[in-house]
Amino acid sequence: MGYNFFTSILFLFFSFTTTTPKNTKAMASNETNAMTETESVYNTIKSHSATMPAFACFTKAMKGFKALKAQGKIKKDLLTVIDFSQSSNTKRLWIIDMATQTVLYNTLVAHGRNSGDEFANAFSNDNSSNQSSLGFYATGEIYNGKHGQSLRLDGLEQGINSNARSRGVVVHAADYVSENFIQMHHRLGRSQGCPALPTNLTKEVIDLIKDRSCLFIYHPTQKYFAKSALAS
Template sequence: MIYKIFPTVLLVVLSLISTNEFFNETHNIKRTEAVKSIKTNSETSEELVYNNLNSNHFSLPKLESFVEALKGFYLLKEKGLVSKNILTLIDFSLSSNSKRLWVIDLTTNTILYNSLVAHGRNTGDEFATSFSNSAESYKSSLGFYATGEIYNGKHGKSLKLDGLEKGINSNARERAVVIHGAQYVSNSFIQNNKRLGRSLGCPAIPLELTNEIIQTIKDKSCLFVYYPSKAYKIASKLVM
């Protein structure tokens, strides 16, 4: 009798093993698909925006600087501290002889301008190395700003800035750190002096682009001055 039962039991056991193997294999497939999905989704929203930027024939900013800028922009937009979908990124880790300012339309993901921009005279020579929030330091300040109103000053049409990070750039308005045009922000100045001219702390831009850029970024758009500073990252509440 046992010989008649054994084949049946064996078939049941084999069937259970096959079923378990099937479920295990199915589980492994699903797990693999989930891992692939996680890897795909691990591309952050900021990286996705970066990878889909329309360069408009300009050079792209560095990924690291763009990601930091966009993360801060999202937080500031959520808090209502900036209102336009315009992001201006200045990368002071680059040579002042390179075009290290970008104005980006985040509605269309298009780079509108890529320009030379000056740093403060006490921030460095060709390269920026030192930053300050102090009055009469003649240094640039890092971090996030909201653009303010247009006015006509000693440099002509200029744009006021409000520093949004306490202790980092919060004295910008009192220091008269503004966006303005300057003759020393030009390729001819670089050719004659081997570096771009420097300001008293303002992010000065070429005269020929001043009106266009100011009109584009005025009235509560986001401006971010980037530099890979550990001290800034520790102090800032807007970068991770």
């Protein structure tokens, strides 16, 4: 009986020691394959486009985009990427057609007035914070508000941007989002937390990305990655 018990213990020990490395190798292989796919898509888009988001930003965007598409939370093959690590004086918004792997738009976009001056460095999900919220959104419906035609956004990350709709964080036009404003003030104008766009582009952008496309706002802050299941 003692012999059988000892044999069973040895069997269990060797089972765990042999299966764990296999699982680890499988996980590493999946991560490598995902990175290879991301690099391939990124390089293809880059070859078609004058400008692109940084690879670190795009990697997070594509990971969340694929997850949300699989979950049915977004419907379109459009990915809007906003990189708030960049100066507001640069064109830091991209709309990418993931089906054709091309950049359709690259333009200026504002951040919240309490998120920073030229650079955004503070983010919040709180009402009346006047700060931008990071993370993944699904675009909603068009409505006419105080800024004219605007597009509602639904934050898809609890505790990160989930109050977007109740806060009134929307895509809208603003005359302070322009090269002329930058020349006069040495930085872009700021919103109350909305990703505001140039007046000459807003209508066509809204018409394109409305109705459940993916919008991702990026910044390399560890507080976000620690909370986000989509980007981490």
